[in-house]
Amino acid sequence: MKIAGKLQTIPPFSACPPKELARLIPSITLKELKEGEYLFRSGSPAGELYLVREGLIKLVSGNQTVDEVAGGFVGEEITAGAEYYVSDAVAASPSVVLSLPRRALEGFLDNPGVKSNFMLSFFNHYFRGNPARSPAGPVTGPVGIPGAGTVPGWIAAFLAPSLIMFFGSGAGLDLNGRLFLSAFSVAVVMWVFRLSPADFIPCILALLSTLFLGLAPPQVALSGFASGSFFMALSVFGLGAVLVSSGISYRVILLTLKYIPKSRFCCAFSIFFTGLLLTPLVPTPSGRVSIVSPLLQDMSEALGYKPGSREANNLSAAAHTGVTFFSTSFLSGSAYNFLIFGLLPLQVREQFTWEYWTMAAAVTGAVMSGFYVSVMALVYRRGSSPGWSRERVTAQLQVLGPLNPKEWAAIAGIVLFVLGLATSSIHKVDTPWVGLAVLYLFLALGIFGREEFQKDINWPFLIYLGGLISLVNTMSYVGLDRWVGSHLHWMTGYMNDSFPLFVLLLCLGVVTVEILIPYGTTVAVFAAVFIPMAQASGINPWLIGFIIVFMADGWFFPYQSSTYMFFRELANRRPLFNERSLLSFNALTVIVRLAAVFASMPYWKMLGLY
Numbered sequence: 069m070k071i072a073g074k075l076q077t078i079p080p081f082s083a084c085p086p087k088e089l090a091r092l093i094p095s096i097t098l099k100e101l102k103e104g105e106y107l108f109r110s111g112s113p114a115g116e117l118y119l120v121r122e123g124l125i126k127l128v129s130g131n132q133t134v135d136e137v138a139g140g141f142v143g144e145e146i147t148a149g150a151e152y153y154v155s156d157a158v159a160a161s162p163s164v165v166l167s168l169p170r171r172a173l174e175g176f177l178d179n180p181g182v183k184s185n186f187m188l189s190f191f192n193h194y195f196r197g198n199p200a201r202s203p204a205g206p207v208t209g210p211v212g213i214p215g216a217g218t219v220p221g222w223i224a225a226f227l228a229p230s231l232i233m234f235f236g237s238g239a240g241l242d243l244n245g246r247l248f249l250s251a252f253s254v255a256v257v258m259w260v261f262r263l264s265p266a267d268f269i270p271c272i273l274a275l276l277s278t279l280f281l282g283l284a285p286p287q288v289a290l291s292g293f294a295s296g297s298f299f300m301a302l303s304v305f306g307l308g309a310v311l312v313s314s315g316i317s318y319r320v321i322l323l324t325l326k327y328i329p330k331s332r333f334c335c336a337f338s339i340f341f342t343g344l345l346l347t348p349l350v351p352t353p354s355g356r357v358s359i360v361s362p363l364l365q366d367m368s369e370a371l372g373y374k375p376g377s378r379e380a381n382n383l384s385a386a387a388h389t390g391v392t393f394f395s396t397s398f399l400s401g402s403a404y405n406f407l408i409f410g411l412l413p414l415q416v417r418e419q420f421t422w423e424y425w426t427m428a429a430a431v432t433g434a435v436m437s438g439f440y441v442s443v444m445a446l447v448y449r450r451g452s453s454p455g456w457s458r459e460r461v462t463a464q465l466q467v468l469g470p471l472n473p474k475e476w477a478a479i480a481g482i483v484l485f486v487l488g489l490a491t492s493s494i495h496k497v498d499t500p501w502v503g504l505a506v507l508y509l510f511l512a513l514g515i516f517g518r519e520e521f522q523k524d525i526n527w528p529f530l531i532y533l534g535g536l537i538s539l540v541n542t543m544s545y546v547g548l549d550r551w552v553g554s555h556l557h558w559m560t561g562y563m564n565d566s567f568p569l570f571v572l573l574l575c576l577g578v579v580t581v582e583i584l585i586p587y588g589t590t591v592a593v594f595a596a597v598f599i600p601m602a603q604a605s606g607i608n609p610w611l612i613g614f615i616i617v618f619m620a621d622g623w624f625f626p627y628q629s630s631t632y633m634f635f636r637e638l639a640n641r642r643p644l645f646n647e648r649s650l651l652s653f654n655a656l657t658v659i660v661r662l663a664a665v666f667a668s669m670p671y672w673k674m675l676g677l678y
Contacts, residue, residue, distance in 0.1 A: 078119070080185030086472075090318070090464040095172035101125075101159035107142065108153050114145040116167045117186075123163025127193055128156040135193040136160065144190035146170045147183060155193075221261025228253040244283050244546045251277035252539060259589040267588060268528050271535025284542045292537030296417065296500035297410025301351070301533055302525065303503030304400045307481055308350040309524035310516055312359065314474040320345070322468070326461045332379070335367060336386040336444055343390020344437075348398040348426075349482070352526065353631040356391035361639040368644055375643045382447050384645035385653050388635050389440055393657075396618045397433040399425040399499075403529050404591050404620075408613035410537040411599050420610050421499055428610070431671045432618060435664035439657075477515045481506050532588070540596045559598075563605045567678055568669065571615060574598065575662055578619040582628060591620050608677040615665055622658035626651070 081089060099118075101107060107118060107125060118125075120137050127135045127142060134155060142157050142165075229250030236246035254277075255270035257263070264270055278289045292298060328338045339360065346356045364387040373380040395402040399409060399422045409417060409425075420428070471479075488495075488502035510516035562570035574594075582590045594616045602612040623629045626636070626647075632654075636647070672678060 080182040086315070086468045090315075090322070090467045092168065092172055093464050093467065094460060095169055097167045099165050099167050101163045101165065103159055103161050105159050107157040107159065107165065109156050110154060111152050114143065114150055114153050114170070116143055116169050117141060117146055117173060118143045118157070119166040119168070121164045121166055124160040125163060125165070126158050126160045128158060129154070137193070141186070141189050142193075144186045144193075147173065147186035148190060218261065218263065221257060221263045224261065225254050225257040225263065228257055241551060242547070245548050245551060247281050248278060248283050248542060248546045249548060251281075252543070255539075256589060256593070266528050266532075268532035268535060271532055271539065274539055275535055278539075278542055284545045288538075288545045289542050290534075290538055291541045292410065292534035292539075295410050295534070295537050296498055297406045297537060298530065298534045299504050300409070300500035301403055301406040302530060303500065303507040304351045304406075305403075305525045305530070306507040306510060306516055306521070307485060307503065308352070309520060310474075310478050310481060310510055311349055313520060313524065314478040315468065315472070316475040316478045318359065319465070319468055319471075319475065322461055322465050326458060326465065333444060336383055337441070339364060339367060339383065340386040340390035340440065340444070343387065343392075344394055346391065347394045347401045349400075351400045352403055353392050353395055357388075357631060357635045357639075360387050360391055361635065364639050365644065376646045378447075381645045381649045382444070384639060385650055386440075386444065387639065388632065388650065388654075389657075391635075392621070392631060393436045393440065394433055395621055396614065397426060397429045398422070402617070402621075403526065403533065404588065404617055407533055407536060407588075407591060408595055408599075408610070408617050410533070411540055411595050411613065412609050413603060416609055418498070425610075428672070428675060428677070429614065429618075431668040432661075432664040435667050436657075436660065439660045443653075474515060477510070477513070481510060481515075484509075536592050540592075543596060544600065559601070563601065563607060567607070568666070571665060571669070572662075574612070574615060575619045575665060578616055579622060579658060582620055582623065583625070587620055587623075587628065587630075591617050594620075606678075611672060611677045618665065619661055622661045624651075624655050624658065 081092075098121075099107075101123070108114075108116075110129065119141055120139055123138070125137045125142050126133050127137065143153065145153050232241075232250045232253055233246050236249065241249065251274045255274040258270040258273070259267060275289060278284055279286065283289070324338055324342060328334045343356055343360055346359060350356045350359065364384060368380055368383055373383065396405060399405050399420075405425075409420065412420065485503060485506050488497070488499075488505070507516070511521065559570065559573070562573065578590060578594055581594070595613050598612050598616065599609045602609045623632070626632055639645070
């Protein structure tokens, strides 16, 4: 509590938003130094920033004392991106310093004012002389290396349209169908072999080819960018960004930690439940990962878990499971849900409002949560009470202070959004326009500013989403859906005569194909083929689309899931969990997903979906 109060009075922390300062508190540690003891040496890795709380720290370069610090900062090299300290820091008297690790300061340094304060402090140490040069330059991110599949990929991108144009006529495709399929095949090859730096680039290429060749009028070829699904995704991205930037989501997490019982099971369940709570509010799993990962690190340290221990593995699995298990249970839980939603016929979209989607997916969500809670209960059946510090959480909440105007605005936005969805049958306004109205209010009132609108909205995905919907609509316009359906009539037979067998084949097909091609491409291709087939067979198209996206959420290898790789980057930056253990658990959940689909079938039949 005293440390929190001290930081609030010291620049640049005094100018920091309370929510950022509250996030910093769990990472602060105290170090006591004897006279003559070194805090760090010149050329040693720069990993921490230090605030001198008591005593005197000398900065020494060579044989010269360049500065003496009492009550200020040393080690500001990390704020400049340097990898090494440029001088020695030694205690000139018994001293006490606060240590702040590099990873904890990353959020602060996004603020130019904060960074300039640290840089000013750094240069003030050395204004009397020339500081020693850092042995290394700024820290840089990993450099991407072109994949080994680049050359074969471009060869395939050249051959695919040639083969389609040569053999397509014999397969019953007319000229427009062959031309469109040729353009689309190039996009698919680019996705599979990762030939472009972003998924939306192949979409744009296919759309341009469609327009240049005159295969469909612009109102069809670009229809995805005027669809309700596009604007629904835009509005939910905006709402999610306001929730995170306002700090209300982090406040909710702290309040949860403050009041949960002191048991290992409850600690794991709380972080799992936090991910579940965030799922309908933050529409991207990676966004939820960015919120939960700091909590995971803090909780692991508070409980005293050793890196790689069974307890640390279980806690990490709880965090990852919470942010990913229920992505398909809510329309706003994943951006790819909007893709499925956008491919549904108009009357089906009107049926599957946000709340009806959640209701229809309830059994799969219940099976998945029941499985995980059972696993946790088994793992923690002899769990002892952890050393949980409620005082630290209280200090963080105290730093946050009362709800600020932006937090109140975020709460009001959620309430308006939920009320708008719940009363859609009364006011007859479609769900996308309710979300867009809330986003407009945020923009008009300045709650969601221009920079946030540019930075926090996932524009590459929105272009990808609009492009895919446009391509699927164009596919239908040129008659490819009918051609595909005529060649997959044997699957139609299973859909009509033995629907459970069809579902089994569909699930196995999605899981197998996703090993070879990316998640988004798998969802797009399967949805484009089987959603029209379902409509022709009298099966509710949502059911087929949901099964596709639900099973595609399962994976075996890290490269299949960008969300997991992001989680590993953030949560395991300082080694915390054993990856093999987490991957083994995740592979088991693929089987549970298949069981959840079949457990839901009686429920879906009761709803009249098939």
